[in-house]
Amino acid sequence: MTARTTDLTVTGMTCGACVSRVEKRLGRIDGVSAAVNLATGQARITHPASVTAEDLLGAVEQAGYRGRLLRRTPEEAPADDPADRRARERVLVLTALTVPVLALSMAPGLQFRYWQWLGLALAAPVATWGTWPFHRRAAAGLRHATATMDTLVSLGVLASFGWSLYALFLGGAGAPGMRMPFAWTATPDGASAHLYLEAATGVTLFVSVGRYLEARARRRTGSALAALSALVPEKADLRDGRRIPVGDLRPGQHFIVRPGQTIATDGVIVEGGSALDTRLLTGEAVPAECGPGDTVTGGATNVGGALVIRATAVGADTRLAKITALVEEAQLGKARAQRRADQIAGIFVPMVLAIAVTALGFWLGAGADPGAALSTGIAVLVVACPCALGLATPLALLAATGAGARRGVLISGPDALERLGRIDTVVLDKTGTLTTGRMSLLATATVPGVSEVEALRPAGALEDRSEHPIGRAIAHAARSRGPLPAVAGFRATPGHGVSGQVDGRAISVGRWNGDRLPGPLRAAIDQADRDGHTSVLLRADDRPVAVLTLGDTLRDGARETITRLHRMGLRTVLATGDRPAAARAVAERLGITDRHAELAPAAKAEIVDDLRAQGRVVAVAGDGVNDTVALARADLGIAVADGTDAAIGAADVTLMRPDVSAIADAIAIARRANMTIKVNLAWAFAYNLITIPPAALGRLNPMLAAAAMSLSSLLVAANSLRLLRGRRR
Structure with missing residues (x-):
């Protein structure tokens, strides 16, 4: 049975564990294999023809996420994207609510008589409304018996806020004049009256800021598709005065491109001359001169005079469409290193939960204060960072393919x-x-008394009738030096050359047959042979007068x-x-x-x-x-x-x-990308190996753990973004 490929956009994924869950759910369908990319939020699925898109979308929803068929014409996000604006507004509100709580909790000198109740009033909306997206996704995972990064954040915030409520109402922390010193660790010497409002608010703020910056980094690294799709203008001006949508253009139609406009589709210039800026297509910074007969590519910008162009390819057949498809294909893929990282992320979150519960039980069993034991468990939950594992490779891949596309690779x-x-x-x-693959005239050697132009004019006139690459090169060089004379009795002899009457003289251009030549002409032929170039002999009235040397230029x-x-x-x-x-x-x-x-x-x-x-x-x-x-x-x-x-x-x-x-x-670019991927993965693994043990030993404050976790993901994103900066070796 023939296999098919379907691409989906999957929303709601936040870490490598989410990727693993979606892939496993899709893999339960017979004959289906899936590769899910966290950075792009897309899934490439290979499946039998009997499996429909509805079946695939249903599996994604069963995994707790939302899916839709991927649009093949990516659109650039508006400058004021509503989702981005809402995320930014949420971060601003969380910052305004969280900063006072952190200041009161970390600076005992600021703690006035009822400071803890003000802290509760500010922390309550953060732990509920501010953390609601994490709670919602964690609950969705719980319904499917799975855990993700959202589960860790949700549990950490609920535990710290819940303990604070207990301490305020039942543990004595609500007493007037209560003071609470700030501890860099999980407060092993803490008391039941210790509050963790700074942990509940700090975790929410730091993770939310991290997610917001991650999303911006993903959009920046994946901007190649949006930039390419934005090159195509919406309308094309036909030669007959009509203005039609670009999608309605047909091969053979003539359209006008005025200075400053973008060429609507691939074509051939019919009239006019100009310079075209193709830097977004090829990475070339210098505009290329063009004229009648030259081919042009849709998406190039006209920076010179007006052009009349005959469309030769439209829609998916254009060069720009093929470029966009290639970049899209590259960004949908998944490297082998990322497959291994996603597999690890799939079991990483359950392992962290087990470590957190073990640490909590150990400290309680060792007689530690319940608040300190709980703080230790919370620190383990929020310091772990499967996000860095999930983003290590796809962000670098997005940045590398984007950087390559900008440079014409x-x-x-x-x-x-x-x-x-x-x-x-x-x-x-x-x-x-x-080499260019096009013959051009490299040198002209003549006998005394004959100038280069006098030799080229009759040779070019004859060769202008020829279709041979050598003939076209000679004719082009001759036309650049002036108009060509008329030719009578033109004859082309395959393998030997061309001949005819030019200005009343018998002219022939062809191979040297080994007869005796004047010294300058023989020297020119010998030099052409040494250089690997082609030489032809010009005769006038059967007398050798010039040797034309042609070659393919570098x-x-x-x-x-x-x-x-x-x-x-x-x-x-x-x-x-x-x-x-x-x-x-x-x-x-x-x-x-x-x-x-x-x-x-x-x-x-x-x-x-x-x-x-x-x-x-x-x-x-x-x-x-x-x-x-x-x-x-x-x-x-x-x-x-x-x-x-x-x-x-x-x-x-x-x-x-x-x-x-x-x-x-x-x-x-590839070497830098591979090194970036290795560094990202090494950092992601090392970070978790280094930070989880101290957190389990009670040596890390939950709020600082949350800051470290967010910083870990941001370092991976920042390291990947470095690929977008051009650098030559």
């Missing part, structure tokens, strides 16, 4: 990110990867990229189907010592296999159909910006800008 998912960070060898194609930044890869400790290998001379010339210019030429697609794949057999972790960067086998066989495939659909489909990483420095950027 699309990473297909967590597994690709992990593999990219372990790469130690990069196999690079030449044509179209390190991409911008190719030399700096190879140097940077070497500085990062990576081995580079050039593998091309081109001639040995061309491969040698490019390799020497770039500083690549390991080169292979005249390779068939299968031979490229064999080189990859040999490197992997040596224990190397190999990435292949290519752009053509002939690279797809090697891309698929490598540990990781990298497709360059203007590569074929086949190459992009076989790759794990796609570079959206032609600057090959994106290869080094991608590896640097």
Whole structure:
């Protein structure tokens, strides 16, 4: 039976234990497997066709959460998001109520005659209304016989507030003039009259502030999708004067893009010339010049003159839509490290509850004051932090994919990110990867008495009739130097060249047949051969007059990229189907010592296999159909910006800008992300191992425990946000 994939948005999850619960509930359905991402609040579910979306949503609700089908067109949250505004207002109210309670409890000098009753009046709304979201989610978990971070917070607040009520009304703490010293520990020397209002309010405030800041961090790290979706304008101006929704555009329609406007969809420029700002799509900071015949991408901003564009792709077929889909796919995934962390988080909360009960029983059995024993149990409950475990990997992944998308690097998912960070060898194609893949005129050598322009004009006029890449390059160079003369009797001979009458003379452009040449022309041919370039001979009235040298030029930044890869400790290998001379010339210019030429697609794949057999972790960067086998066989495939659909489909990483420095950027981002994930997980585990034992031994005040717990999650979020800052190595 064919398996299907359904993506859901799940609301109400707060920690790794929630993730584990949702995955287990969905996994109880026959044939269903689920990966739930805490940072994005989304679930990717693989299921048989017989399992409906309603069945999946029902399972999510049975786990105690709310689910809905994921919208495939993400929208940027409004600047004044109602949910964010309510959370901010709740934090402000909690702060106003909690700060006086903390001051009175921690500073005995501020405790006036009936201070404890004022503290109760301020703490009551915090412990009820302020903590209600935690109580509600804890109760939902209790109904499903599960416990989460909300359970720990709810129990801690209820226990501390309940004990305070007991002490005030029955334990003597309500007496006029009562004084209570502040203790950094769980007050092992405390008395029954000790209040824990500062714990009830402090836990609620610190956790609420932490959750609010976590949510903001998640939105910031996951902003790539919103930024991409915001690039598409709502309307398009047709050439006939109509203004229609972008969704109504059809291929072949002509639309106008004025200066300052965003291009509505992919197309080809019909009229006009301008410069396009594509930094949000490709990371390129410098606008690119364009004119008639050039292809353009929807989402680019027109910063020059007006353009008339013929739409070539609309809707899901546009490049921007495909980019958005790739980023979305990456952010829905889950790394192997996070799967292990979520499994641990699933049993972590019950373990903390058991430790808290054990600590409470131990101190009561040891004869400690009941209030001190209770304070110890509360400290254990609130110091534990499964949130950090749940956020350690997904926040870093969100930040890394967002940072990559901003720099024109699309990473297909967590597994690709992990593999990219372990790469130690990069196999690079030449044509179209390190070079532009387009022939251009590099040099013109002429006999004495003939200028470069005098040679180019008749050659360009002839080649303007040709469809060969060499001919197009010569014609383009000649047109840039002035109008071309007329041609009569044009003839193209496959394998030899073109000929015809130009300005009354017999002109031919083609291969040198080995006959004797003047010294400057023979030297130009020999130099072209040494450099791996192509040379053609121009004859006028059967007399050799010029040698035109053409070649595929290096991409911008190719030399700096190879140097940077070497500085990062990576081995580079050039593998091309081109001639040995061309491969040698490019390799020497770039500083690549390991080169292979005249390779068939299968031979490229064999080189990859040999490197992997040596224990190397190999990435292949290519752009053509002939690279797809090697891309698929490598540990990781990298497709360059203007590569074929086949190459992009076989790759794990796609570079959206032609600057090959994106290869080094991608590896640097992955390395930083992998290190960030390791640091986050190490901190999350170490924090809990370090703080829970002192709390169980009564050496930690519950309020300080709550502050430490919130700080732990915020440190994980802050460490992940560092990935959004661009940095070059």
